[in-house]
Amino acid sequence: MAAVRREWLLLFLLTVVAVAAVAAGLSWYVVAGAWLILVAIVAARRPVVVSVPEPDETEEDEFSRDPLPGIAATLSALDIPVLLLNAEAVVRWENKAAERALGLLPIGSHLSARLRSPGILDMVNETIATGEPNQIEHSERLPSERVYLLRIAPIEPVDAGEELFLLSFRDISELRRLDRMRSDFVANASHELRTPLASLRGFIETMQGPARSDDAAKERFLGIMLDQATRMSRLVDDLLSLSRLELKSHIAPDQSVDLRPVIGHVRDALLPLAEELGVEIRLYLPDEKVEVLGDRDELVEVVENLIENACKYGQEGKFVDVFLRNEPSQPVEVSVVDRGPGIPAEHVPRLTERFYRVSVADSRSKKGTGLGLAIVKHILTRHRARLIVKSELGKGSEFTVRF
The missing domain is CATH 3.30.565.10 (Histidine kinase-like ATPase, C-terminal domain)
Structure with a gap:
């Protein structure tokens, strides 16, 4: 502040001298030019002070100690529902996919406020207690029937931050539906083949036994056996046809x-x-x-x-x-x-x-x-x-x- 006062005082004295010179009869242009030169010299000698704000050490240390912002930024890109829980099973963060699938969970609320399945809560508590990953299947019927594979695992602590656990939801509804379809298909195909096979076996045993010498019965039985064999052949042909179509279902014809x-x-x-x-x-x-x-x-x-x-x-x-x-x-x-x-x-x-x-x-x-x-x-x-x-x-x- 003292340096600033000295500069102002010097400028004031230069101005007084310039006014006195003009009053004494010197040329106004010469005096003004000299005054400007002296002012420039004074300004050049003045030091330039750049003010750099001191870093907020408290805020920086708090961020470095809290791993949540960095973890959340990474997990927000995932397209599957994800929750971050602390050691009390309290929700610390959820991504957008979790909001869409589960609804908005207020930060700081307990997991049981949304998921009340005893199996899920027991799994979460076990992982929190032991630190070992766990997973379980969970079905929801509303608003539509969905099946999720829930997996929870601890996250390694970063910079002495709080202990966190990652709870993820993988939608396996389509896989379970395909499994049911496959099981139904195998059961139905087995049933459809079992009936004509049992019929064929029964007629063959009859022709080998009681009807061995009965030509009329043999003729009638052979006709029925041909019908049953033809039925099985049609069934096998249709099954093969379906398999071929499934292999190329994604290829649209262009003829x-x-x-x-x-x-x-x-x-x-x-x-x-x-x-x-x-x-x-x-x-x-x-x-x-x-x-x-x-x-x-x-x-x-x-x-x-x-x-x-x-x-x-x-x-x-x-x-x-x-x-x-x-x-x-x-x-x-x-x-x-x-x-x-x-x-x-x-x-x-x-x-x-x-x-x-x-x-x-x-x-x-x-x-x-x-x-x-x-x-x-x-x-x-x-x-x-x-x-x-x-x-x-x-x-x-x-x-x-x-x-």
């Missing part, structure tokens, strides 16, 4: 296929079956080509399955109508309409499930495997197409493929 000859080919191939059932297949096709991107053999299988089902299950109506529509600015559609007994509404959503049958006895009597519409669904999924089913009891059913 151009005209649907008119495809439908005509299927109608000609099914004429003997239709005549046997007393059904007439009528086609309503446009005159021009109707082309879609697809695999011709797979599209033949789709149309064949739909028309064959219409003939078998709608034979009471005597007619099966097939429409091919190609309206401007509208998707291409193939509709198969029968006038049979119709399908109850509660069964319609499940028709494309593997081995699902509206009537097991009716399906087996018509030599169905329960896989036809499942194959149709897989083929259409690969073709980026949809199957739309409309049915009314007593009036028949309409199956529409929309490309």
